[in-house]
Amino acid sequence: MAPLLSQTHGAAQIFSPIPRGSRRLAPQPHAVGFLRALFPPRPPPAKADLLRLIADQRRGLDTQSDPSRLADIVSCIDALAASAPDGDTVSDADKLSGTWRLLWTTEQEQLFIVRNAPTFRTAAGDVLQVIDVPGGSLNNVITFPPSGAFVVNGTIEIEPPQRVNFRFTRAMLKGGNWEVPFPPFGKGWFDTVYLDDEIRVAKDIRGDYLVVERAPYSWTG
Numbered sequence: 001m002a003p004l005l006s007q008t009h010g011a012a013q014i015f016s017p018i019p020r021g022s023r024r025l026a027p028q029p030h031a032v033g034f035l036r037a038l039f040p041p042r043p044p045p046a047k048a049d050l051l052r053l054i055a056d057q058r059r060g061l062d063t064q065s066d067p068s069r070l071a072d073i074v075s076c077i078d079a080l081a082a083s084a085p086d087g088d089t090v091s092d093a094d095k096l097s098g099t100w101r102l103l104w105t106t107e108q109e110q111l112f113i114v115r116n117a118p119t120f121r122t123a124a125g126d127v128l129q130v131i132d133v134p135g136g137s138l139n140n141v142i143t144f145p146p147s148g149a150f151v152v153n154g155t156i157e158i159e160p161p162q163r164v165n166f167r168f169t170r171a172m173l174k175g176g177n178w179e180v181p182f183p184p185f186g187k188g189w190f191d192t193v194y195l196d197d198e199i200r201v202a203k204d205i206r207g208d209y210l211v212v213e214r215a216p217y218s219w220t221g
Contacts, residue, residue: 046079100212
């Protein structure tokens with residue numbers, strides 16, 4: 001019968017201690033997840049600066065006549081984009097999808113409607129962008145409480161890492177029990193340059209900016 005260990009030197013090799021520098025344990029997935037939950041990443045400082053700068057701008061109406069404030073806001077947006085220059089902001093369907101409520105924009109058409117709504121004896125309520133990545137749809141909505149809305153429907157295609165291509169297919173002005181259709185208009189794209197669980201920041205094909213927050217409700221039309 002052959003010996004279990006033919007040489008004393010072989011036994012010494014097997015039972016010799018592992019060098020200290022080689023004893024490295026790979027982190028377990030559940031431990032990584034626990035640590036991330038316990039110590040979530042801090043948002044970039046530019047996020048707080050951006051929210052402060054747009055807080056009193058009436059969704060962008062006041063920024064139209066304040067080029068200095070506009071420059072400061074765009075600088076914050078650029079800093080947010082630079083905080084994750086190669087970040088994929090569109091592949092996670094659950095994170096990108098949802099009802100997003102306007103905080104601030106430079107988009108002239110939306111601001112025109114918001115500004116001039118009182119001319120028609122109404123006022124603009126929430127301005128929404130509703131994205132459904134699995135369904136391939138985009139709805140831009142300007143509400144006129146209690147039951148009115150201007151709605152533009154469209155389709156989308158995701159182009160990682162940050163781009164969403166869109167094409168508008170229908171537009172309508174809606175009341176409680178009536179609808180006035182308008183011809184659909186426009187196609188293009190927007191890049192989501194920053195996205196977290198609270199806000200999304202985008203820049204579109206025309207160079208317009210959009211800052212939205214995740215609404216506390218879902219718009220269903």
